[in-house]
Amino acid sequence: MTDNDDGAQRREQPEPTEGDRPVPRAVLLLVAGLVVWGTGYIVAHTGWPLAGGDSRTPVAVADNSSVSGETVYNNTCAACHQAGGTGIPGSFPPLADSDWVTGEPTAVVAIVSHGLQGDIEVGGETYSGAMPAFGGQLSNREIAAVASYVRSSWGNEASAVDTETVESVRSDHDGRGPWTADELRTAFGGPDT
Ligand code: HEC
Incomplete structure (x- = not known):
């Protein structure tokens, strides 16, 4: 009995001790x-x-004085009128060498602000599509910038358009729908074609 107890104790593992392992x-x-x-x-x-x-370093806050007409054009207009202003024959009229673009600055502003529909002749071709209005999407400054850009690109050589012109066209024709070529001619004096 006693032997057995001793034997059991001897078989025990020694108590583990905490080693010194740095x-x-x-x-x-x-x-x-x-x-x-x-x-x-x-x-x-x-x-x-x-x-x-x-x-x-603080990120520059958008500065409206540096609106780029080219950027607005590429983001907003180029999908239809193409990057080079050539348009797509039969669908989208060209802005390069267009009398509508280089004529009265107010007409371009009106087209961009309110859209355009019905027949319009550009470069001897008649288009009868519909262009959406961008007045709700672009600021007056952006419309002035993009109008100036199309009037002075791809061989076009017409004057820049200032923000005041955009403001006055938009307040004179506030809330109207898309223009037709005839209405533009009456209101702004467009090309005779
Ligand atoms: C969704 C396609 C589309 C977009 C985007 C578009 N246009 Fe047009 N645009 C047209 C169509 C279509 C016409 C011709 C409408 C018609 O037949 O009555 C037109 C006509 C015009 C005209 C008069 C005709 C000419 O070729 O000179 C001008 C100016 C013009 N667009 C400028 C712009 C500018 C600037 C932008 C960008 C702010 C723009 N358009 C964006 C489709 C578009």
Whole structure:
């Protein structure tokens, strides 16, 4: 009985003891390196603790004075009238060498602001499609910029259009639907064709 108890005790594993196993040097170096890098990153990017606040470079807020007519054209008009202003024969009239474009600046503004429908002759071809209005989508400044762009691109050599002209055309014809070529001629004096 007693022997058996001793035998059982002898077979027991020794109590585990806490060993002395230091964190490997490489890990310590890595952690130290990360702390240094992180602190350096914060200091370099915020100026902390020398300068308070956020020293990131502010993104330029959209400045309307630099609206690019070319950008407006490429985003808004080129899908139909094409990047080179050539249009697509039979579907979309050209803006290059178009008397509607280089004639009265107010006519171009009106077409872009309110749209156009019915027959219109451009470069000897008659088109009878429909152009949507862009008055709700483009600001007066953007309409002035794109009108100026089409009047001075692809060989067109007509004067620039200012924002005041757009403002007055739009307030004179506020809320109207698409123009027809005849209505444009009556209101603004378009090409005779
Ligand atoms: C969805 C296609 C479409 C888009 C986008 C479009 N147009 Fe037009 N545009 C037309 C069509 C179609 C006509 C001819 C309408 C007709 O037959 O009555 C036209 C006619 C014109 C005309 C008079 C005819 C000419 O060729 O000179 C001008 C000027 C014009 N568009 C300028 C613009 C400008 C500037 C933009 C961009 C702000 C623009 N268009 C965007 C389809 C479009």
